[in-house]
Amino acid sequence: MTANTHERHVLRELPDWVWYAGVSVAAILWWLLYNQLSPFSEWVTSLLPVTRDSHAGEAIAFFVYDVPKVLLLLTGIVFLTGVLRSWFSPEKTRAILAGKREIAGYPLAALLGVFTPFCSCSSVPLFIGFVSAGIPLGVTFSFLIAGPMVGPVGLGLLYGLVGWQIATIYLVFGFTIATVAGFVLGRMGLERYLQDWVRELNAGPVGEVPEETLTFVERLKIGIEQVREIVGKVWIWVLVGIGIGALIHGYVPEAMMLKIMGGEAWWSVPAAVIVGVPMYTNAAGVIPIVEALLGKGAALGTTLAFMMSVIALSLPEMIILKQVLTYRLIGIFLAVVAVGILAIGFLFNIIM
Amino acid sequence: MKTVKVYGPGCKRCEATEQMVRETARKLGIEVDLEKVTDPKSIAMAGVMSTPGLMVDGKLVHTGGLPDSAKLEAWLSV
Numbered sequence: 001m002t003a004n005t006h007e008r009h010v011l012r013e014l015p016d017w018v019w020y021a022g023v024s025v026a027a028i029l030w031w032l033l034y035n036q037l038s039p040f041s042e043w044v045t046s047l048l049p050v051t052r053d054s055h056a057g058e059a060i061a062f063f064v065y066d067v068p069k070v071l072l073l074l075t076g077i078v079f080l081t082g083v084l085r086s087w088f089s090p091e092k093t094r095a096i097l098a099g100k101r102e103i104a105g106y107p108l109a110a111l112l113g114v115f116t117p118f119c120s121c122s123s124v125p126l127f128i129g130f131v132s133a134g135i136p137l138g139v140t141f142s143f144l145i146a147g148p149m150v151g152p153v154g155l156g157l158l159y160g161l162v163g164w165q166i167a168t169i170y171l172v173f174g175f176t177i178a179t180v181a182g183f184v185l186g187r188m189g190l191e192r193y194l195q196d197w198v199r200e201l202n203a204g205p206v207g208e209v210p211e212e213t214l215t216f217v218e219r220l221k222i223g224i225e226q227v228r229e230i231v232g233k234v235w236i237w238v239l240v241g242i243g244i245g246a247l248i249h250g251y252v253p254e255a256m257m258l259k260i261m262g263g264e265a266w267w268s269v270p271a272a273v274i275v276g277v278p279m280y281t282n283a284a285g286v287i288p289i290v291e292a293l294l295g296k297g298a299a300l301g302t303t304l305a306f307m308m309s310v311i312a313l314s315l316p317e318m319i320i321l322k323q324v325l326t327y328r329l330i331g332i333f334l335a336v337v338a339v340g341i342l343a344i345g346f347l348f349n350i351i352m
Numbered sequence: 353m354k355t356v357k358v359y360g361p362g363c364k365r366c367e368a369t370e371q372m373v374r375e376t377a378r379k380l381g382i383e384v385d386l387e388k389v390t391d392p393k394s395i396a397m398a399g400v401m402s403t404p405g406l407m408v409d410g411k412l413v414h415t416g417g418l419p420d421s422a423k424l425e426a427w428l429s430v
Contacts, residue, residue: 125396128396129401
């Protein structure tokens with residue numbers, strides 16, 4: 001056995017109470033650390049050869065405050081989400097969605113998109129699985145849009161960094177876009193634009209779900225595994241995102257921010273969406289940037305449009321799905337979602 | 353002898369699952385005919401929607417994430 005697998009075997013055989021105790025202690029530690037963030041960042045900044053009020057001072061304080069904060073939030077959210085999602089699976093979701101009338105399917109799919117665990121590498125089998133179960137294409141799209149956009153990680157970070165009001169607004173908007181865009185796409189009869197072999201497929205009977213009952217401790221372990229995997233994958237993006245956010249926070253003059261991203265310029269929303277398309281990062285990387293932008297006075301509609309564009313219009317995801325979708329379908333998909341994001345961006349700038 | 357198929361397009365967890373199966377089989381002294389399926393069409397046809405997926409003797413026993421080692425032993429020993 002390799003050392004790592006051996007360690008895993010030993011860990012997995014620890015009695016249940018150890019896991020409960022461990023998680024409880026971790027939770028308490030988390031809470032203590034979280035409350036010490038502001039004093040900690042001020043202290044570190046004071047140690048460095050910069051004046052607190054200078055550009056550099058501002059940028060550094062932002063960075064030192066946000067890095068542990070985001071990492072802590074991420075750890076907590078990913079853990080809780082991992083545990084919560086252990087009750088869901090793509091197979092169960094597929095079984096649930098397969099029987100539903102189309103109109104109910106859209107919001108349901110969007111909702112399930114948030115709670116169902118799935119990694120990008122399973123995008124293709126999942127897509128095929130849904131389509132072959134007779135789930136309407138539009139409903140499948142609602143699912144695929146909602147997942148990354150309204151993911152708990154994004155919501156949790158928004159809540160932690162810019163407050164519950166904005167997080168709630170984002171949730172409502174994201175959910176609406178997922179449902180409506182899916183509906184619009186569904187109406188367009190896009191099945192003919194699927195790759196040929198997909199249309200001819202019939203993948204496994206619906207309802208044959210491998211029955212695995214999980215104990216609560218097993219769910220906790222899943223949560224921990226998720227933390228290890230996701231935070232391990234994402235922490236670099238977090239650092240880069242916070243670095244950019246710190247630079248914006250410290251160095252971009254408010255006047256310039258208002259000119260580019262204030263609600264006045266009509267072109268700021270489309271520009272924000274377009275800029276977001278080629279950008280590849282996840283929620284954890286982009287939200288610190290959002291935080292910095294909003295802090296500098298960028299309009300809320302424009303900023304949220306940017307965020308949604310970065311997360312939902314994901315080129316890497318499209319590249320993976322290219323195996324099942326033709327270019328035309330990908331283009332239509334991106335266009336519909338982009339229009340939805342634009343609409344929300346404009347609407348929100350007008351309302352606020 | 354057991355026929356085991358590991359479904360996965362080649363991400364880290366799929367590789368790890370294949371490793372786990374080999375090692376568990378060796379530990380239990382069970383002979384396995386292990387096949388790794390990476391083609392997305394075949395993966396979907398087997399009813400696997402979250403990889404890695406594990407099929408033992410034609411029955412789909414696990415999908416999504418690393419399998420639990422105790423359960424893996426049970427599936428291989430049946």
